[in-house]
Amino acid sequence: MNLNKEVVNLPVPLGTLSPGQHAEINSFNGANGKQGDELQWRNRFLYRLHEMGFIPGERVEILNEAPLSGDPITVRIRNGVYAMRREDANSVLVFVRDEA
Amino acid sequence: MSIRIALVGTPNSGKSALFNKITRSNQRVANYSGVTVESAEADFTFSDRRATLVDLPGAYSLRPYTDDEGVLLDLLKSHAFEAIVMVVDATQLERGVRFVMEVLKSFPLPTVIALNMIDLARAREFEINVQKLSELLGAPVVGTAAVKGEGVTELLLQLNEVLQNEQKCKDTKRVDTPKGEVADSNPDDVAAEILAFYKKADEIVKSSLKKPGKMDERSARIDRWVLHPFWGPLILLSVLGLTFQLMFNLAEIPMQAIQSAFSWASTQVLTLSFLSEGVKSFLVDGILAGVGGTLVFLPQILILFLLILFLEDFGFMARAVFLLDHWMGKVGLHGRAFLPLLSSFACAIPGIMATKTIESKKDRIATIMMIPLMTCSARIPVYTLLISSFIPNRNLILGVKVQGLVMLGLYVVGTGFGFLSGALLKRFFLKGATPPLLIELPSYKWPSLESLARGLVYRGKLFIHRVGTVILALTILIWFCVSFPKAPQGSQNPIESSFAAQMGHKIEPLLRPLGFDWRIGMAMVPAFAAREVMVSALTTAYAVQSAGSEEKESERLRLSEVIQKQWSVATGLSLMVWFIFAPQCLSTIATARRELQSWRWAAAMVFYLFVLAYSFSFLTYQIAVKWI
Ligand SMILES: Nc1nc2c(ncn2[C@@H]2O[C@H](COP(=O)(O)OP(=O)(O)OP(=O)(O)O)[C@@H](O)[C@H]2O)c(=O)[nH]1
Ligand SMILES: [Mg+2]
Numbered sequence: 227m228n229l230n231k232e233v234v235n236l237p238v239p240l241g242t243l244s245p246g247q248h249a250e251i252n253s254f255n256g257a258n259g260k261q262g263d264e265l266q267w268r269n270r271f272l273y274r275l276h277e278m279g280f281i282p283g284e285r286v287e288i289l290n291e292a293p294l295s296g297d298p299i300t301v302r303i304r305n306g307v308y309a310m311r312r313e314d315a316n317s318v319l320v321f322v323r324d325e326a
Numbered sequence: 327m328s329i330r331i332a333l334v335g336t337p338n339s340g341k342s343a344l345f346n347k348i349t350r351s352n353q354r355v356a357n358y359s360g361v362t363v364e365s366a367e368a369d370f371t372f373s374d375r376r377a378t379l380v381d382l383p384g385a386y387s388l389r390p391y392t393d394d395e396g397v398l399l400d401l402l403k404s405h406a407f408e409a410i411v412m413v414v415d416a417t418q419l420e421r422g423v424r425f426v427m428e429v430l431k432s433f434p435l436p437t438v439i440a441l442n443m444i445d446l447a448r449a450r451e452f453e454i455n456v457q458k459l460s461e462l463l464g465a466p467v468v469g470t471a472a473v474k475g476e477g478v479t480e481l482l483l484q485l486n487e488v489l490q491n492e493q494k495c496k497d498t499k500r501v502d503t504p505k506g507e508v509a510d511s512n513p514d515d516v517a518a519e520i521l522a523f524y525k526k527a528d529e530i531v532k533s534s535l536k537k538p539g540k541m542d543e544r545s546a547r548i549d550r551w552v553l554h555p556f557w558g559p560l561i562l563l564s565v566l567g568l569t570f571q572l573m574f575n576l577a578e579i580p581m582q583a584i585q586s587a588f589s590w591a592s593t594q595v596l597t598l599s600f601l602s603e604g605v606k607s608f609l610v611d612g613i614l615a616g617v618g619g620t621l622v623f624l625p626q627i628l629i630l631f632l633l634i635l636f637l638e639d640f641g642f643m644a645r646a647v648f649l650l651d652h653w654m655g656k657v658g659l660h661g662r663a664f665l666p667l668l669s670s671f672a673c674a675i676p677g678i679m680a681t682k683t684i685e686s687k688k689d690r691i692a693t694i695m696m697i698p699l700m701t702c703s704a705r706i707p708v709y710t711l712l713i714s715s716f717i718p719n720r721n722l723i724l725g726v727k728v729q730g731l732v733m734l735g736l737y738v739v740g741t742g743f744g745f746l747s748g749a750l751l752k753r754f755f756l757k758g759a760t761p762p763l764l765i766e767l768p769s770y771k772w773p774s775l776e777s778l779a780r781g782l783v784y785r786g787k788l789f790i791h792r793v794g795t796v797i798l799a800l801t802i803l804i805w806f807c808v809s810f811p812k813a814p815q816g817s818q819n820p821i822e823s824s825f826a827a828q829m830g831h832k833i834e835p836l837l838r839p840l841g842f843d844w845r846i847g848m849a850m851v852p853a854f855a856a857r858e859v860m861v862s863a864l865t866t867a868y869a870v871q872s873a874g875s876e877e878k879e880s881e882r883l884r885l886s887e888v889i890q891k892q893w894s895v896a897t898g899l900s901l902m903v904w905f906i907f908a909p910q911c912l913s914t915i916a917t918a919r920r921e922l923q924s925w926r927w928a929a930a931m932v933f934y935l936f937v938l939a940y941s942f943s944f945l946t947y948q949i950a951v952k953w954i
Contacts, residue, residue: 254517267685267761269513270391274764276520277386279420289546293555295652298661300553300767305418305541307549307767309648309661314762 237319240301241312243288249320251284271314279304280318328369328376329489330406334398334429335413336422337361337384338768340442343472344413345381348482352784353381354676355473355777356638357768360384360665360683363394365401373486380407383682386421387520388428393682402433409436409489411481416447416454416469417539417769424527426463436488437465440481444469446769452539459534473777545641545769552645559649569633570737571730574710574719577625584625585884588618608805611869616801616862619885620793623707623858627789628782630703634672635781639773643668644765651763657745658752660760663693667744670700671737674914678921688756692748694918695931698909699744701737704857708905709736711861715886716898740906743938792856800852801862807848808870821871840904840940841897841947850904857910864889896950903946907939 237252260268280286280303289300289307298311333341337359345353349368354361360383367380382401383394390396401407412429414422426439441447441456460467466484470477551557592610595601601609637643643665651661663684670677677697684690701709710733719729752758807826821827829851830844837847849863865885872888889898909915909932919928 263686263761264759267759269516270389271762271764272513272517273389273520274386274391276517276524277421277424278764278766279524281521281524290549290553290648292553292649292652293558298648298651298763300549300648302541302546304420305539306421307545309644309651309763309765309767311651311763314764 235321237321239316240286240318240320241299241315243299243320243322245288245291245299248285248287248323248325250323251280251282251286252319252321253282255317255319268317272317275318278306278308285323286320328378329408330367330378330380331409331411331485332380332402332407333382333411333413334402335384335440335442336386336415336418336425338766339384339413339415339418339422340440340470340472341384341413342381344411344440344442344470344478345379347472347475347478349379351381352780356643357641357771358638358643358665359766359768360392360394360680363397363679363682365397372482375486375489379411385425387425388432389516392685397682402429407435409438409485409492411485412437412439412465413442413472414439416441416443416452417450417542419452419454419531419535420524420528423459423463423531424524426465427523427527427530430463430465436485436492438481438485438488439463439465439467440470440472440477441467442470442472444477445471445474446771447539450539450542451537453536455534455536459530462530462534473774542769545767548770549645549767552642553648562646562649565633565637567726567730567734569630570734571726573626573629573706573733574713574727574730577629580625581622584618584622588614588621591618607809607870608802611809611866612802612805613798615865615869616805617793617798619862619865620707620797620858621790623710623861624786624789626706626710627703628786630706631672631782631785632778635778635785636773639771639777641768641770644767647763647765648767655760657749658756658760659689659692659748660763662763662765663689666693667696667700670697670702672703674698674700674702674911675917678914678917681921685761686758688752688758689760691922691927692751692756694922695751695927695934696744696748697918698911698914698931698935699740699747699907701740701906702857702911704911705736705905707858707861708853709733709902711886711889712898712902712905715890715893716895736902736906743907747934793858796856797859797862800855800859801866804849804852804859804863805866805870808867821867826867839947840943841894841900841951842904843897846897846901850908854910855912857905860905861885894951895954896947899950900943900947904939904943907935907942909935909939 239255240249243249254272257265257268284303287302289302291297291299298309299315300307300309301315333345335341338357338361342353342355342362345351345366345368346355349370351366351368353366362381362383365380365382367378369376369378371377380401382398385395385398388399390399410429410433412426414426430437441454441459447454456467456469466488468477468481468484470481472478552561592614595609595614596606598606646668647661647664650664654661654664665683666677666680669680674697677700678694681690681693684693713729713732717729717732719727721727722731804826807829808821808824810824826848827844830848833847834844842850845864845867849860849867852863853860868885868888915928915932918931919925922928
């Protein structure tokens with residue numbers, strides 16, 4: 227019983243969700259061996275996400291995905307909607323939640 | 327003494343709209359982030375103070391991501407301002423308040439806060455305790471609706487008060503000089519600091535928000551259509567198709583009106599007996615033919631701008647970035663690069679400036695190199711002239727006509743080659759990863775008729791100004807070159823002895839394989855300064871020529887009829903192709919050089935465009951001559 231619940235509650239990368247899904251931000255991924263420019267960009271991307279309100283405990287909702295490729299996606303947080311690529315969104319780890 | 331006041335705030339919060347209201351200026355306002363990329367200033371007076379207001383690029387924080395945000399930080403650091411007006415989007419309070427706190431901490435100058443878009447916040451039933459917010463932030467907060475002018479007077483009153491208090495303080499104690507330090511230490515520390523800041527902002531917002539407003543469900547609903555996998559692209563294509571149809575079908579009537587006005591003026595001038603033949607020729611063949619020949623295209627240009635203004639104000643641009651990001655990824659760029667490319671359809675120069683919003687240096691170079699192939703509005707006169715002369719306007723299905731389609735085709739070919747060049751550059755010369763994409767999709771805003779009208783009038787004025795200055799000057803120069811030196815009496819074709827003909831004949835051998843004669847060659851030279859001059863140059867050249875020949879004045883033909891008779895279809899097509907690619911407009915190249923900070927890249931740009939133009943015109947002409 228307890229074990230099952232653990233499995234359900236494992237955080238997943240934000241970029242793996244589909245339109246219509248709601249989630250709660252848990253934490254942020256490490257740098258994944260990125261270096262140089264890419265490391266810089268990834269850090270600044272995270273700062274910017276924080277500045278836009280992506281902080282642990284916050285609720286998010288996936289609204290749309292781009293035609294054909296399904297990438298990028300649009301994410302709603304508070305009163306803002308932001309577009310980002312799935313790969314980049316994966317640095318945000320979330321718990322999937324039902325609509326509040 | 328005049329004081330300098332900075333407008334600081336998050337992107338798309340309405341800084342430029344407020345700037346325009348206060349200083350009665352015409353800064354570009356549009357519904358997406360990153361519209362303003364350079365500072366702009368204007369003088370105004372309030373409460374008997376003379377002041378200079380400075381509109382700045384928006385930023386989410388004092389940690390610059392791109393060059394345009396860097397502009398803001400550098401200016402703030404350089405102690406360039408005596409006061410700050412912070413602009414906060416009332417429907418995005420947490421984000422705005424966080425930035426306000428950051429700026430107040432690093433730059434403790436006299437500050438007032440404009441709680442902008444208060445009209446939208448009201449409509450979505452936000453209830454904000456302005457008094458409380460003001461206390462918690464330690465600076466006066468005034469609700470404003472910049473586009474309507476609401477709250478602006480109050481904002482300036484508060485600003486005056488803050489400045490007066492500051493004056494009193496100064497006499498007693500020295501104010502701390504702003505530090506403006508932004509430490510870029512350990513990434514985790516930075517992140518933690520931002521989070522802490524955001525939490526504090528959040529508390530302030532929570533305690534001053536009597537009632538949190540509703541989500542913007544209307545935008546979400548519109549997005550379900552606009553971003554729909556099937557309907558989205560279809561809607562976009564129909565809007566584009568419709569615009570090009572309108573450019574040819576709706577614009578026809580006003581164009582004819584302008585044309586008739588100018589022919590009427592010409593006949594009036596010709597009947598003035600006190601003018602000598604030379605003066606008449608100067609007025610009619612030089613000024614009226616040249617200016618009128620360019621001015622007729624005003625209606626078409628306005629139709630295109632109406633579309634652009636509407637899409638920008640409605641909030642479509644960021645959605646286009648979203649829809650096209652995947653395809654931009656194939657080129658090796660990210661969706662953001664699409665915005666500068668899109669503004670290049672109006673003019674390449676603001677497009678090149680807008681590349682400041684691209685964070686990767688290499689991507690920025692690649693984007694600038696692509697820009698000249700986007701079809702700027704100066705090409706419209708040339709394309710229209712050639713299309714209406716050489717393409718029959720047959721009806722296809724459902725009222726769709728061939729001419730509009732060919733126009734769309736020219737746009738598509740130019741854009742397609744632009745992307746191809748970008749892809750090759752990224753692949754072989756500017757290899758490198760693309761930074762993450764993160765762009766805000768703003769709420770849709772229904773553009774007000776007033777702002778559309780004002781935008782159109784402004785654009786119209788710019789075009790008329792251009793015709794009245796650069797184009798007029800060049801046309802006069804051309805008239806001189808085709809009229810002098812005068813041929814000996816009784817010569818068959820007097821224009822042949824002119825400077826223009828001498829020069830044209832010199833470059834003719836180079837251009838023969840493309841199907842261009844000396845007249846086209848002669849008109850192509852001033853077109854390097856401004857593309858539209860191609861049209862006025864040809865008008866003037868043919869006008870002078872027919873004036874010298876046996877034809878009676880009343881039989882002077884419209885340029886499109888003249889070239890229809892004198893040129894082959896192959897020449898017409900080849901010239902269209904030339905105009906897709908040719909490295910024209912010196913100011914574009916100069917701007918590119920300045921922004922790239924490299925002569926080499928600018929030279930490479932001219933070279934590759936020239937090679938494309940020459941080879942494809944050559945192919946078009948040779949194939950068309952054989953097959954048509
Ligand atoms: N309804 C409403 N719309 C506004 C108001 N202020 C600005 N807008 C609209 O909001 C959008 C953004 O305005 P801008 O003035 O371009 O914003 P900005 O802060 O200069 O943006 P950047 O230059 O990108 O940083 C435009 O579509 C404006 O018409 C307002 O008070 N009410
Ligand atoms: Mg602006």
